[in-house]
Each structure stands twice: as C-alpha cells, then as structure tokens.
Amino acid sequence: MKYALLATALFVVSLALAVDGQIGIHDPSTIVKCDGKFYTYGTGGSSLVSDDGWTWKRGTALPRRGLAPDVIHIGDRYYVYVAANIGAQPKAAINMISNKTLDPDSPDYKWEEGGVVASSDGVEDANAIDPGLFLDPNDGRLWLVYGSYFGYIRLVELNPKTGKRLNPNDQPRNLAINCEASDMMYHEGWYYLLATHGSCCRGADSGYNIRVGRAKKVTGPFLDNDGIDMIQGGGKLFAGSGGRVIGPGHFGLLDLGEGVQKFSLHYEADLDRGGASVLDIRPLQWKDGWPVAGENLKEGIFEIESVRTGTALELAVEGMPVGGRRGRGGRGGGPGAAPGRGAGVAPGGGPAGRGIFEGQGTPIPPQDVVEVSKTWPAGNVDVRMANYLCEAQQKWSITAVPNAGGYPGSPYFRITIAGTDRALAATEGAELVVLPSFTGGPEQLWRMDQLGDGTWRIIPKSIPNSKETLALSAVGSSFATLAKFDPKSEKQRWLFKAP
Amino acid sequence: MKSRYRYYIAALLLAVAFASAQVAPSTLMPVASPVRVPPADGFLQRWLLLEPIAVSGLTESAVRATVSKEYFPNQLAVMPHDGDKVAVGDAQLSWHAVDTKNYNVNLYHFAHALGKPTSDVLFWAVTIVNSPQELHDVRLAIGSNAASVWWVNGKEVVGIYGDRQTVIDDGVSRRLTLNKGPNVVRAAIINGGGATDFCARFLDASDKPLRGITVSLVEAAK
Numbered sequence: 001m002k003y004a005l006l007a008t009a010l011f012v013v014s015l016a017l018a019v020d021g022q023i024g025i026h027d028p029s030t031i032v033k034c035d036g037k038f039y040t041y042g043t044g045g046s047s048l049v050s051d052d053g054w055t056w057k058r059g060t061a062l063p064r065r066g067l068a069p070d071v072i073h074i075g076d077r078y079y080v081y082v083a084a085n086i087g088a089q090p091k092a093a094i095n096m097i098s099n100k101t102l103d104p105d106s107p108d109y110k111w112e113e114g115g116v117v118a119s120s121d122g123v124e125d126a127n128a129i130d131p132g133l134f135l136d137p138n139d140g141r142l143w144l145v146y147g148s149y150f151g152y153i154r155l156v157e158l159n160p161k162t163g164k165r166l167n168p169n170d171q172p173r174n175l176a177i178n179c180e181a182s183d184m185m186y187h188e189g190w191y192y193l194l195a196t197h198g199s200c201c202r203g204a205d206s207g208y209n210i211r212v213g214r215a216k217k218v219t220g221p222f223l224d225n226d227g228i229d230m231i232q233g234g235g236k237l238f239a240g241s242g243g244r245v246i247g248p249g250h251f252g253l254l255d256l257g258e259g260v261q262k263f264s265l266h267y268e269a270d271l272d273r274g275g276a277s278v279l280d281i282r283p284l285q286w287k288d289g290w291p292v293a294g295e296n297l298k299e300g301i302f303e304i305e306s307v308r309t310g311t312a313l314e315l316a317v318e319g320m321p322v323g324g325r326r327g328r329g330g331r332g333g334g335p336g337a338a339p340g341r342g343a344g345v346a347p348g349g350g351p352a353g354r355g356i357f358e359g360q361g362t363p364i365p366p367q368d369v370v371e372v373s374k375t376w377p378a379g380n381v382d383v384r385m386a387n388y389l390c391e392a393q394q395k396w397s398i399t400a401v402p403n404a405g406g407y408p409g410s411p412y413f414r415i416t417i418a419g420t421d422r423a424l425a426a427t428e429g430a431e432l433v434v435l436p437s438f439t440g441g442p443e444q445l446w447r448m449d450q451l452g453d454g455t456w457r458i459i460p461k462s463i464p465n466s467k468e469t470l471a472l473s474a475v476g477s478s479f480a481t482l483a484k485f486d487p488k489s490e491k492q493r494w495l496f497k498a499p
Numbered sequence: 500m501k502s503r504y505r506y507y508i509a510a511l512l513l514a515v516a517f518a519s520a521q522v523a524p525s526t527l528m529p530v531a532s533p534v535r536v537p538p539a540d541g542f543l544q545r546w547l548l549l550e551p552i553a554v555s556g557l558t559e560s561a562v563r564a565t566v567s568k569e570y571f572p573n574q575l576a577v578m579p580h581d582g583d584k585v586a587v588g589d590a591q592l593s594w595h596a597v598d599t600k601n602y603n604v605n606l607y608h609f610a611h612a613l614g615k616p617t618s619d620v621l622f623w624a625v626t627i628v629n630s631p632q633e634l635h636d637v638r639l640a641i642g643s644n645a646a647s648v649w650w651v652n653g654k655e656v657v658g659i660y661g662d663r664q665t666v667i668d669d670g671v672s673r674r675l676t677l678n679k680g681p682n683v684v685r686a687a688i689i690n691g692g693g694a695t696d697f698c699a700r701f702l703d704a705s706d707k708p709l710r711g712i713t714v715s716l717v718e719a720a721k
Contacts, residue, residue, distance in 0.1 A: 318560055429673070430693075477668065479670060481674075
C-alpha cells in the first residue's frame with residue numbers, strides 16, 4: 001500500500017511513464033484478461049486489477065500467498081501457481097489453485113486447491129519458486145518452468161485439462177542456471193526461454209535484467225545469440241535498466257491478438273516513483289528472430305509516416321515551402337554543388353544560372369506555424385498525405401490526455417498540429433478530419449500500439465455511430481482513412497519520425 | 500570558332516528535323532465496341548478527352564482557380580460524344596473517344612498526335628461506369644501527371660495538387676456509393692511541362708479493384 005500511495009502521488013507530476021494508478025507490485029504474474037478486466041498477482045499476496053490495462057488499482061488477494069505467482073487461462077478455468085518456502089531455502093513447493101473467474105464479485109468466484117506440482121527438497125540443485133506457465137501453441141501441451149539461484153531453472157509437464165502435474169514421476173529437465181523468474185513463449189519455429197539475471201530486492205542497486213535464449217524444442221537446449229547454452233549461464237539481453245527505471249524482471253507475455261504483443265514486468269526501482277517496485281507493460285518487438293523490449297510511445301512532435309507509401313500525414317492545406325516559395329532552378333543547371341551551411345552566399349546571388357541551387361546563404365529556420373497557418377481555413381479541415389517537406393501542416397504533436405483512460409501500457413493521446421490546437425479526429429463513416437480544437441471527445445483520443453517490427457498501429461478510441469475498432473490506414477499515397485487492421489498489410493503501419 | 504558554330508547549327512537543325520518527323524508512339528486507340536470491361540486490375544481504359552486548354556499553375560490554389568472557371572457551358576454535367584465541339588475562348592475544341600492499351604491514359608500522346616500543346620494545359624476527361632447494382636463503400640483511386648480534380652456523378656470526390664507524376668492509387672476518395680446503372684466520372688488534369696497522363700480505377704470496400712462494372716461513353720448503356 002505504501003508503494004501504491006507513493007506511486008499515485010508521484011503520478012501527478014509524471015505522466016507518460018510506467019502504467020498508472022496503484023501499481024506497486026513485485027514479481028508480477030503474467031497478466032490475464034477475465035470478463036474484460038486485466039489481472040496480475042505478485043509476491044506476498046499483492047494483486048492488481050485494471051479495466052483498460054493502463055490504470056490499475058488494488059485487487060483481491062489470492063487465498064494462497066507466496067512468491068511470484070503465475071496465471072494461465074485454459075478452457076473455462078484460470079490456473080494460478082504460487083510458490084512458498086516450506087523450510088529454509090531452497091526447500092520450496094509450488095501449489096496450484098484454480099477458479100472459473102478472477103472477478104471476486106462473480107457468483108462463480110470459488111478457488112479450488114490443486115495440490116503441489118513441483119517442489120525442491122532443500123538439498124537438490126533447485127529452488128521450486130517463480131513458476132512460469134507455457135501452453136505450447138503447436139500441440140497444446142502445458143509446461144511449467146520454475147527455479148531460482150539455488151541451482152537450475154527446471155521444466156516439468158502439466159496436464160492442460162487439470163493444471164496438475166502430468167506425471168509426477170517424470171524427472172524435471174534442467175534448462176538454465178544462475179537466473180530466476182523464468183517464462184517461455186513460442187514464435188515462428190522457436191521456443192524462447194526468458195529469465196531474469198542479476199540481483200533483486202535492492203531498490204536502485206538491483207542488477208535485475210531479463211535475458212533470453214532460444215531452442216527448436218521446448219526441452220532445449222536454449223542458446224543465446226553467441227551460442228552459449230543458458231544452462232551454462234548464457235542469455236541475450238532482452239531488457240535492462242534505462243532512463244528512470246532500474247532492474248526489470250519477471251517477463252510475462254501479453255498477447256493482444258492481431259500480431260500485437262506486449263509484455264509485463266516489474267522494475268525494482270522507478271526513480272520517478274521514489275524508487276518503488278512497480279508494474280509496467282511494454283511493446284514486444286522481434287528482430288532477426290530475437291525478442292526485443294520496445295518502448296511505449298513518449299510525447300513529442302513527430303512526422304507520422306506511412307510504412308506502405310512513405311508519405312506523411314498532413315493537414316490538407318496548401319503548403320508553403322520552408323523558407324518561402326522560390327522559382328525552380330534549371331535541372332542540373334549550375335556548374336557547382338550548393339555551398340555548405342553558412343557559406344555566405346547572398347540570397348539570389350551567385351553566378352547567373354545557379355539560382356536555387358545556391359540556397360539563400362544563411363540557415364533557414366523551421367517554419368513558424370503561427371505565420372503559415374494564417375491562410376488555413378478556420379473550421380474542419382480534411383486530412384491527406386504527401387511527401388514530407390518539413391512543413392508546419394505535417395508536424396504533429398502527440399500528447400497524453402490525463403484522466404481519459406488508456407490501454408495496456410499507455411494512456412490515450414491527442415494528435416494535434418504542432419503549435420496549434422487543431423486535433424485529428426475520426427468521423428462518422430470511418431474517415432478522418434482535423435477539428436479546429438481538441439475538445440476531449442473519444443473520437444479525438446488515439447491509441448498507439450507498437451507492433452513486432454517496431455512500427456505503430458494507430459486507433460481512435462471510438463468512431464462516431466460505430467462500434468467497430470478501426471485503424472489509421474494508408475489507402476492511397478495521398479489519402480488516409482480508417483480500416484480494419486490487417487496484421488499482414490503495411491497499410492496500417494506507421495512510423496513516428498523526428499520532424 | 501566560326502566553323503564550330505556552323506557545325507553546331509547544322510547539328511541542331513538536323514535534330515529538329517528528326518524530331519518533327521517522329522510520330523509519338525501512341526498508346527491510344529479508337530473506340531471499337533460499345534462497352535469495355537476493365538481488366539483484373541480495374542483501370543478505366545475508355546475515355547472521352549477534350550483537346551487541351553491553355554492554363555497555368557500547379558499549386559493547390561492555382562489548380563482550384565483553374566477548375567473553378569467555366570470554359571464551356573455545363574462543363575461539370577455535360578456528357579459529350581465523340582466529335583462534339585465546344586468553344587473555349589476563340590478556339591473550337593473537339594472531344595475524342597479513346598481506348599488506352601495501358602493502365603494509364605497518356606495525354607501527351609493524345610495531344611501530340613493532334614499537334615496540340617502538352618505543357619501548361621488543362622485536359623477534361625469523362626467516362627461512364629456502369630454498375631449492375633448500387634455499390635456502397637467504394638472509392639475512386641486515381642493518379643495523375645500533374646495535378647487533377649475528380650468528380651463522380653457531379654460531386655467532387657478527390658483532388659491532388661502540385662507538380663507530380665502518376666502513381667497508382669495516389670489520390671483516393673472517401674467511401675462513396677455507385678448508382679445502379681451509369682455513373683459519370685469526370686476529371687480535370689492540369690499539366691505544367693513534360694509528360695502528362697492519368698490512371699483511375701474504383702476500389703471495393705476491401706481496397707481491391709472493383710469487379711463487375713463496365714465502361715462506356717454513352718448513357719444509353721443504361
């Protein structure tokens with residue numbers, strides 16, 4: 001609770017960081033969705049719940065309190081695995097409990113004990129804590145990885161129909177060493193073992209970092225990018241400390257469908273939240289067959305460029321070239337290249353015939369939107385796309401909107417022409433318009449999800465008189481609309497570039 | 500030096516003579532059938548083209564001014580016929596029915612073959628798209644060299660401006676409805692200098708080329 005109060009207080013002055021609300025947690029489980037809400041459970045009985053994946057609040061504690069729970073939804077049941085020391089470390093056991101719902105207000109909310117699925121006797125090279133569940137999408141087999149720094153990360157198979165150990169007599173397989181908080185995922189022919197290296201629980205002095213190896217079989221061997229087996233301490237860095245957050249750990253895959261993948265984690269210390277351990281959700285990218293920890297969109301001024309067409313979103317007004325309109329030079333005219341910056345050539349000067357290639361002789365400042373917008377229409381203006389020419393109608397300010405909700409990992413943003421209040425909005429009929437000012441309507445709130453290739457999907461919170469979820473789409477080189485997101489198409493993929 | 504100048508002048512005269520003897524490779528053909536079915540990629544390949552009108556300016560404001568001017572009566576509603584003439588200023592300009600061999604309509608070939616200017620000109624183009632049923636959520640997708648403004652059934656639906664080259668699906672209209680039967684598609688294409696052409700097709704609700712339509716040049720196809 002102390003973490004939560006601190007986090008809430010600090011959020012007032014710091015918006016676009018880790019997720020919002022009461023987010024103090026350590027060792028969060030994989031985030032699962034139940035009846036429209038997101039749930040995660042942490043060490044010591046902590047529980048968080050969210051309606052949208054952005055703003056979180058305290059949830060109901062599990063009946064079993066322990067270390068670093070994990071959750072998986074299979075069929076009509078939620079299976080929760082909770083570890084506890086049953087003697088001096090590393091003597092520990094992982095218990096399973098299950099429920100038809102995670103909503104404590106549901107009449108179906110009733111936990112059932114499932115018994116121990118893995119344990120360590122205090123002597124063997126294993127510490128049966130930090131469970132991680134993995135349902136193989138290829139064959140439906142259910143696996144549990146577990147372990148900590150006392151020995152190996154181990155793998156056992158569970159029964160996907162009961163959540164219990166498939167064959168208690170099977171010997172666990174050793175997969176990795178010198179790590180904890182392990183989890184698995186599958187992607188395009190590879191199994192990935194993610195585990196947290198470094199030390200935990202030391203605030204800003206925690207060396208926690210998430211590393212990954214991959215294998216062609218779920219049983220390994222899991223090699224890193226240098227070919228070092230994780231059972232010999234290998235692991236490619238997936239997420240480390242950076243910015244204002246220290247000690248990322250406890251990877252959990254959050255697959256939102258349609259190719260949009262994110263992951264949950266905690267930071268040992270969020271410096272902007274007083275060094276508290278907090279939850280975060282970040283985009284999951286893929287590069288050269290390896291997962292990469294993406295960053296949620298940060299506020300700023302951007303060119304919004306279509307991956308499909310290479311053209312940039314703009315207010316449909318007549319552009320003015322930066323530096324003013326000048327006549328066209330003769331193609332190839334002029335015996336020499338344009339001079340370098342500050343070369344001191346007078347505007348329009350130089351030998352006859354060289355003209356525009358000489359430049360104006362002094363640096364050209366960025367376009368003043370106040371000046372150029374004097375000729376823009378006052379009311380609604382269409383949206384279109386064009387080659388990016390650094391002009392004012394092509395620069396968009398993206399700003400988080402307080403108290404407007406959000407989506408997993410981020411708040412909703414408004415998208416306005418930089419230096420103005422002219423706001424991009426969805427219209428009835430699923431088209432686009434720029435309004436003269438931002439009024440906060442849901443059609444003016446935008447969700448930006450980073451996709452696996454690092455590009456972005458842009459979706460309005462709602463479309464007037466429509467219940468469809470549609471994404472910004474480059475239907476032509478010079479025209480954007482709203483259309484159903486197609487993960488296989490580049491039409492709905494966008495880049496945010498520094499203007 | 501004098502002999503060198505004579506050599507240059509002779510070479511120049513030879514080049515001019517050669518150029519004037521050239522016939523532009525035409526991609527346009529006379530219309531030989533009442534109705535044409537667009538190919539799989541959906542491009543509209545049958546048009547009535549008006550001989551070029553002298554204009555200037557490719558900026559958005561210049562193009563808006565150009566297309567706002569009335570050059571001949573009822574210019575945004577008339578459905579001309581092959582050989583019809585209109586008076587534009589002191590000139591008598593003719594409409595020509597053409598089929599194009601390609602996805603695009605080469606206006607340079609069109610004007611050059613008639614001995615007309617190709618630079619700083621406005622071309623009017625019009626065709627009829629026949630739909631077997633009312634079709635919703637379709638889009639007109641166009642490209643042009645250079646600027647162009649487009650109307651469907653008398654309503655302006657898309658415009659692209661500036662000195663640009665033809666790119667397939669460069670300008671795309673908002674979702675629109677095609678009537679059952681004939682739908683008039685009209686365009687004003689403004690060229691600055693050099694090559695000039697355009698392409699146009701309809702896209703269905705999935706942004707795929709619209710199938711099932713035909714193209715003709717007389718409303719009798721109704």
